[in-house]
Every structure is written in structure tokens, then in C-alpha cells.
Amino acid sequence: MKIKLICDSLCDIPKEIQNKEYLEVVPLTIIFNDKEYKDGVDISKEEYYEVLKNSKEIPKTSQATYIQFSELFNKYIDEGYSIICINGSSKSSGTYQSAMLAKNDMGDKGNDIHMFDTMSLSLGSGQFVIKACDLIEEGLSPDEIIKELDSIRESVMLFFAPKTLDYLKKSGRVSVATAIIGNILNLVPVFSFPDGEAHLEEKIRGSKNLASKLIDMILERNNGNLEDKIVTIGYGDNFKDFEKLEKEVQKRIKAKKVLITRGGACICSHTGPDILAISCSN
Incomplete structure (x- = not known):
């Protein structure tokens, strides 16, 4: 079974995880000094730290959009993938809702998209992405993976x-x-x-x-x-x-x-x- 794992940039993950060929990270937008940057795409972490230290302004973050998820979902479903989408906490960002709207608007194709709200951020959300990678490589199905992710939530x-x-x-x-x-x-x-x-x-x-x-x-x-x-x-x-x-x-x-x-x-x-x-x- 072909599985594409998608997460957003609210999930902080190690490089060796981010480099997995079946994983794609959807960037949130950073708004800084009237400029917009795609997190991890237009600006690296190191560049961002430097800008942050040398500015009196606090940047704003904007959720990943419906369009970002819709384009990726359609692309990978049409290529024959089942999708697992892992998002940062729905209480902290509208990104999960953006992804859910994109899934729901896909009709029957949305049945091959499996959503997971981590209810966490940063390294906490990243734990679910790391676990999902292990489970994909063990050969579990998307439904089995979501069940396993739910089972570790308390831990x-x-x-x-x-x-x-x-x-x-x-x-x-x-x-x-x-x-x-x-x-x-x-x-x-x-x-x-x-x-x-x-x-x-x-x-x-x-x-x-x-x-x-x-x-x-x-x-x-x-x-x-x-x-x-x-x-x-x-x-x-x-x-x-x-x-x-x-x-x-x-x-x-x-x-x-x-x-x-x-x-x-x-x-x-x-x-x-x-x-x-x-x-x-x-």
C-alpha cells in the first residue's frame, strides 16, 4: 500500500525524519516586517533565529491554508496514495480545520485521507510523526496507524x-x-x-x-x-x-x-x- 504522510510545520521533527521520502511538511506562513515567509521554505531556522534576535517586532504566524492542503491531497490521491495527515493542535491554530475542510470537499476521494489532531505542538506533535514513520515502515495500514497514534496519546x-x-x-x-x-x-x-x-x-x-x-x-x-x-x-x-x-x-x-x-x-x-x-x- 502506498502511503503519503503529511504534517504541518507546527510539528518540530528531526532532520532524519523530515528527510523520509514518503513525508511532506506543509509550511505555515510567518509574517515579519510586512513580508511573508513560508516556514522552512523561504527562511531557514538559522536565518529566522537571526532575524528574531535583531528585531523589536514579534512575528505573526498564519495557519496553513485550505488551498495548500487541497492541492497536496488531490495530487497524491490521484497518484494512488492513501494519505495520513498529522497536524498541530486544533486549539492553537486553524491549520487542522484547513486540512479537514480540504478533505471534506474531496467527496469520495476524501475517504483515503486519514486525519489526526495531535492536540500538541512542536516536539509533542513531532512524537506522533516519528511514531507514524515507524508504523509505515512496519507495513501497517492507515487505519491501523491512526489507531496506534490514538493509543499513545496519553503517553x-x-x-x-x-x-x-x-x-x-x-x-x-x-x-x-x-x-x-x-x-x-x-x-x-x-x-x-x-x-x-x-x-x-x-x-x-x-x-x-x-x-x-x-x-x-x-x-x-x-x-x-x-x-x-x-x-x-x-x-x-x-x-x-x-x-x-x-x-x-x-x-x-x-x-x-x-x-x-x-x-x-x-x-x-x-x-x-x-x-x-x-x-x-x-
Whole structure:
């Protein structure tokens, strides 16, 4: 069976996953200084970090469109593929709705399109894409793959920590008062992403122990055992911070698989370019 896996750029995935021949990433649009960029197409992650650091303006993101999905769906269905479409949280973006509208407008051809709302973002959404790739390569059918993705939903965990609250303040994700107090006290917030929305888990004094704390948190939520999990760790434009996280992972975590990715433009538009994250799933 020919399967085409489609995801959107709200899903941050490692390069080795993105390079799979059967995978296509639909980019969201980044609006910056009155210019529009297709995420990962017109601007790379490295270019985006640089622009973000040197501008006072906070970029806006625009959902992937009905037309983008319609064109891809029609193309691959006409080529004889069954499609699995995995999207970032429908609570955070209209991208899932765009894809669903495109599927529903295809009549009987839409029966070969299998939709999946991750109810997560970034590395969390990426966990479902990684799992889908494994299942495709095992030879499972689209219906079986969707069932398996549903079965791991409860196991998907994501913790992420932006180095500063400034970007979250400017984007309206935290109050001005919270951001000012946090920065004055040198507090680093750690967020999780249950049920499709960000949730503040902890505030850590300073970034020195952040990597260790992220490991503590994910181990605590998994009874100290990640041996049967796929773990992804991520960062943005802060490689030195990431090196500490990577060393902690190597020292303290035994997992089925450990993968590395970098935060994309969609997540970094709200968090800033300096971010650490860790995620896991069955």
C-alpha cells in the first residue's frame, strides 16, 4: 500500500525524519516586517533565529491554508496514495480545520485521507510523526496507524522552557506583570502542553540548573523509567545550553530512541530563539 504522510510545520521533527521520502511538511506562513515567509521554505531556522534576535517586532504566524492542503491531497490521491495527515493542535491554530475542510470537499476521494489532531505542538506533535514513520515502515495500514497514534496519546509529554519571558509577554501569552517579575527575579518558566494548550508547570531560579530540572520532571512523570519511550530533545539558537541538556540525557536517561531537533519558527515566534525542550512517548 502506498502511503503519503503529511504534517504541518507546527510539528518540530528531526532532520532524519523530515528527510523520509514518503513525508511532506506543509509550511505555515510567518509574517515579519510586512513580508511573508513560508516556514522552512523561504527562511531557514538559522536565518529566522537571526532575524528574531535583531528585531523589536514579534512575528505573526498564519495557519496553513485550505488551498495548500487541497492541492497536496488531490495530487497524491490521484497518484494512488492513501494519505495520513498529522497536524498541530486544533486549539492553537486553524491549520487542522484547513486540512479537514480540504478533505471534506474531496467527496469520495476524501475517504483515503486519514486525519489526526495531535492536540500538541512542536516536539509533542513531532512524537506522533516519528511514531507514524515507524508504523509505515512496519507495513501497517492507515487505519491501523491512526489507531496506534490514538493509543499513545496519553503517553506523549512535552516540557519546554524559554530563556526569557519577553517574547511571551509581547505575544500576549503571559501578562506584563508576570513577565516583569519573572525577569527581575531571574525565573525561567517551564511549560507542559496537556490537552492542546500551554500550562505553566514550574518557575526555576536561573538557567544554570534548567537542563537537570527538565530531566527530573520527565523522569518523575514516568516513574523514573524511559526505557520503552522515544525521547526527543530540542533547542533553538542556544547550542551551549543544549549541550548541557544533551549531556544530562546521556548520563541519566536510557530510552528506546533519543532524537534531536530544533524549535521551528512557529514555536519560537512566541518563545524567542533560545529555548530548551524535552518530549517523550511510547
